[in-house]
Amino acid sequence: MTQEFILETRGLTKEFRGFTAVDDVNLQVREGHIHALIGPNGAGKTTVFNLLTKFLPPTRGEILYRGKPITGMKANEIARLGLVRSFQISAVFAHMTAMENVRVALQRRLGTSFHFWKSERSLEHLNDRALELLDEVGLRDYADVLTVEMPYGRKRALEVATTLALDPTLMLLDEPTQGMGAEDVDRIVELIRRVSKGRTVLMVEHNLSVVSRLCDRITVLARGSVLAEGDYEAVSRDPQVREAYMGSDAAAEEEASA
Known part of the structure; x- marks a missing residue:
């Protein structure tokens, strides 16, 4: 099949301006690859x-x-x-925790990403999903760590988590x-x-x-x-x-x- x-x-x-950076590229990406x-x-x-x-x-x-x-x-x-x-x-903010970063990405998915004036309590319903995503990329133990304090490789994993929050x-x-x-x-x-x-x-x-x-x-x-x-x-x-x-x-x- x-x-x-x-x-x-x-x-x-x-x-x-006369320079061809990409020239007649035919790309085919198979689903699931x-x-x-x-x-x-x-x-x-x-x-x-x-x-x-x-x-x-x-x-x-x-x-x-x-x-x-x-x-x-x-x-x-x-x-x-x-x-x-x-x-x-993907939005990764240095002075937010890993959990907060994923939660912002989840807000984007819901169309409320820039509602920073919302109370902390109003966003708590996103916490379970944010923790699931952090767990998926091996960062559950970093949930409350500020991104700026995370090792470089862990920051890249966090970027994957924020991308997954957009349900790609x-x-x-x-x-x-x-x-x-x-x-x-x-x-x-x-x-x-x-x-x-x-x-x-x-x-x-x-x-x-x-x-x-x-x-x-x-x-x-x-x-x-x-x-x-x-x-x-x-x-x-x-x-x-x-x-x-x-x-x-x-x-x-x-x-x-x-």
Whole structure:
């Protein structure tokens, strides 16, 4: 049975005053998959994410979500559909506790996110769900800790919790392990694997070890265009991909020694 594409782009292109940052990208993300968007610096990965999440309008092309065009929709409209970008959209306030941060995200889901004048008692009905979400990302013991006092890797896990509070069907994760040590990377990999159950994940990630451990499918970008696509084994063997990451001389040496 053919799996449905939850997200597609057709001829997606973004030009900046004559410079083509994204060039005719056709992306197909299958529902229930963890799909990675990788490539060397300047490949256009972040621009693609900005186009998908409405931070930028495309010059040309089309974006479809569950087969329906969303190209002209606004960021808040696509979030309500279930397409949510983590680590940039999610609200994490340094001088609120982990519980308070998740509760703010839950308020957003209810359409009352900026009602900060509401009494503490009026928000207590959100506490049980907030604790469930903190438990899901391994942060229940941090519920009453100020975010500014949390270790870096735990802050990133909190951002996942605030994203989950928006009830996403498709999570877009932008460099989820950037700047982390090995222990935190392992923790975030397991967290992504756990929260991806019943959801679809599209992630930009530089760490190829993370990609190899997590992802069902990989799209490689270079100079704004799709260079290769497939599972990790196929993509990692592609000579064009090795050249893009390592340079032509290094790729040739590796091929000769293989």
